[in-house]
Amino acid sequence: MPEENTKKRKLDDVPEIEIDVSAPEPPSKKALRKAKKKGISPESLKTEAKTETKTENKTDSETETKTETTKKKKSTKQRSEYGVWIGNLAFTVTKDDLRKFLTSNCSFSEATITRIHLPMGPSKNGTSQNKGFAYIDFSNKKAMDEAIGLSEQLLSGRRVLIKGAQDFEGRPEQHQQPGASKSSGNPPSRKIFIGNLAFDTTKELLEEHFSRCGTVTNVHVATFEDSGKCKGFAWVEFETLEAAEAAVKGFVKVKEEEEDDEEEEEEQTGSDAEEKPAKTKTKKSKTKKIWVNRFLGRQLRMEFAEDPTTRYKKRFGKGAKGKAKSKGETSDEAIVEENDAVNGDSGDGSQPNHATKERRKKDKQQNQKQPRYSKETVQRLTGAIVEPQGKKITFD
DSSP, X not given: OOOOOXXXXXXXXXXXXXXXXXXXXXXXXXXXXXXXXXXXXHHHHHHHHHHHHHHHHHHHHHHHHHHHHHHHHHHXXXXXXXXXXXXXXXXXXXXXXXXXXXXHHSSSOGGGEEEEEOOBOOOBTTBOOBOSEEEEEESSHHHHHHHHTTTTOEETTEEOEEEEXXXXXXXXXXXXXXXSOTTOOSOOOSEEEEESOOTTOOHHHHHHHHTTTSOEEEEEEEEOTTTOOEEEEEEEEESSHHHXXXXXXXXXXXXXXXXXXXXXXXXXXXXBOOOOOOOXXXXXEEEEEEEOSEETTEEOEEEEOOOHHHHHHHHHSSHHHHHHHHTTOOOHXXXXXXXXXXXXXXXXXXXXXXXXXXXXXXXXXHHHHSOSSOHHHHHHHHTOOOOOOXXXXXXX
């Protein structure tokens, strides 16, 4: 068997081929054949191709400079001295929404708005979204001042921040405090009110959802009497005030620690063994935001709850007496006043005698014994079975 050649053939040392990218494209074989038929030399074709590439490069550079100058002119024309920056926008807000928001709440017309620049971000689920802020220019200073006065107003469910286009300060301190927001006039407390809940909300689900903010001591869900489902609002009480403030803000910051394990390195040289100090484990702490402002796919409305005493006065105090009468419900005090008027007692503030006190006690007992609804209405409301009365109805 002949031995196979395992040696590779050595390549000759040849200089590398240099290619000029900016050089014009040489004419194809088809173009050369056509030129030969017409009697045109191939050298003249090459010179024509060079001149065409030069002219194309010139035209491209000229068009670029023209577009840049036109953009600068347009920007200088459209921009105005009386500009406004509006932030904290919902991602679904459009230019028409901003225009309607300004014209409906201010005295100026649409003609005073010279420019609305709403930067758009990446689309989500096929729908375009803005970046959460916009720039709006006006023709006069009065319109700009009116627009700045609309700061902290609601637009698509969010309180927008409006300030001058050249103002780089943050949100004012009075709006950053948890208890000073316009959304809730109540002082900070451990009990919060939650609105816009789904009808399938239960006490256990709410307690599990808000346990991220802190320990929950009590949850009260308002429910319908017939079905037992949630009415759409509830109250949650926390153990600490910090947990309630975090719930009203809508998010909780949680620290996460990540451990970086590094191998220990040891080196030994000869008889003397020198050990390098072992590298310790480093922990990197990261803060993560956990949002609690959404529950079962719905945006929640959260604010600090009222004080129990003020809530009791609103429901059962002097202000609630007229409401009870308008609804057809008479309180015990109203019944006593009516009975005194019938029996001839004066309401001049004099203390009643022993007979009137006994009469009032009897009236209260009678009113408590009497049911609120008759048997027929109770049967209709609850759907109970009606006992037969022995009447037979015949139709001719």
